[in-house]
Amino acid sequence: MEGFRALPSVDQVLNGAEGAALVARHGRQAVREALRARLDEMRDAIRAGEDGTVLAARLPDLVAADLAARDRSRLRPMLNLTGTVLHTNLGRAILADEAVRAAITAMANPLALEFDLETGGRGQRDDHLRGLLVELTGAEDATIVNNNAAAVLIALNTLAGPGADGRQAVVSRGELIEIGGAFRMPDIMARAGAKLVEIGTTNRTHPRDYQAAITEETGVILKVHTSNYRIEGFTAEVQATELAGIARAAKVPLMNDLGAGSLVDLSHYGLRREPTVREAVAEGADLVTFSGDKLLGGPQAGFIVGRKDLIAAINRNPLKRAVRLDKIRIAALEATLKLYRDPDRLAERLPTLRMLARPMAEIAAQAQRLAPRVDAALRPFGFAAAPCPCVSQIGSGALPVDTIPSAGLRLTGQGGDAPDRLAVKLRALPMPVIGHIQGGALILDLRCLEDDATLTTALAAL
Ligand SMILES: *Cc1c(COP(=O)(O)O)cnc(C)c1O
Secondary structure (H helix, E strand, C coil): CCCHHHCCCHHHHHHCHHHHHHHHHHCHHHHHHHHHHHHHHHHHHHHCCCCHHHHHHHHHHHHHHHHHHHHCCCCCCCEECCCECCCHHHCCCCCCHHHHHHHHHHHHCCCCCCECCCCCCECCCCHHHHHHHHHHHCCCEEEEECCHHHHHHHHHHHHHCCCCCCCEEEEEHHHCCEECCCEEHHHHHHHCCCEEEEECCCCECCHHHHHHHCCCCEEEEEEECCCCCCCCCCCECCCHHHHHHHHHHHCCCEEEEEECCECCCHHHHCCCCCCEHHHHHHCCCCEEEEECCCCCCCCCCEEEEECHHHHHHHHHCCHHHHCCCCHHHHHHHHHHHHHCCCHHHHHHHCHHHHHHCCCHHHHHHHHHHHHHHHHHHHHHHCEEEEEEEEEEECECCECCCCCEEEEEEEEEECCCCHHHHHHHHHHCCCCCEECEEECCEEEEEHHHCCCHHHHHHHHHCC
């Protein structure tokens, strides 16, 4: 039994063939540090009575594995088989190829971001999107910020923050929403410097509630799309058109925060109708806010469309500079918005819509096809797979109560903790596979799996 002398020195390994290969891949400093850490551990093990020769033989593989693990990104691609198409925790919308290419070009090249190619003078970054947004929504003007939360913040700050004519923002108690990630409407209003005036009740708000609340102090009437819940039963809300009439009569701007804000009528794609941005504009809202990475299917962004004078005021707000968009996302958004000019091909080219509109029969056939192969991959580990019906959701607060019939794989194993154990195993794959646990099984909803081979290849690494 050999002791410390069986262990190589750091330099011996670095100068050997295996060490050189690791250096070529990870750099000398990283390999040196990884070796030192493992050698320290091995010296402790020898002191505890282990065999140095045995330990030394394991060193190259251990260090290679340590370095590979260190290199692997937690942002690596994964399979979203949760059934939630726009999953906020998984990055929401997947971009269209056109948008990806535009983003890459923008990253790798100088471009006329704030430069007028005709005059050679200064241009404005929003100009690349303003025309498209006006065209697609029917609004007079548009401005673009970091996300919809920022859109709401800057719009409220402009209309009812310090320095605005009126400081109060009137909103129905039925619309004081909290969405995930600690975005609470009352908190955002407070940070925007607007004084919240709550009207009506949780389930019913009437025109007279708005009329009674409007004073000289009113800076804005806010309507919020209750995107992640629905109040049912004995309810009343004031429809946008009527509310627009009340706002106009009182000369107070009406802002409608749509949240998901679709640019197309989803009923054309077999989904339930969700108010479109164009409709919200036509109904008379002075400003409409919505997200870039929800139903629109682009990168993270927030849009504000509406009256020219109000958009100009928002653009003059010093906060605009703090919440502006970068060139990469502007380029991706321009390419995404251009896809909307051809509605006939939209469901082919925009992944969000393509996945939402996938016919149930196609997904069910895919589940039948994949079940035996997934079952074969899982058998050696004591799990089984069978096709099953399931339900998908749009996610990100769009049509929260509606589910879309879908199909998937039901993965089961021995013992009550089988779904959890399998979920851990699938998360640890080089290409992690994420499902959801329901009824004692791990369900993989196949709606977002556009290519069978992606799943079988991912599972081959088990
Ligand atoms: C999602 C949502 C927001 C926030 O949008 P982000 O783009 O996530 O910042 C604001 N309001 C409503 C109604 C929403 O649904």
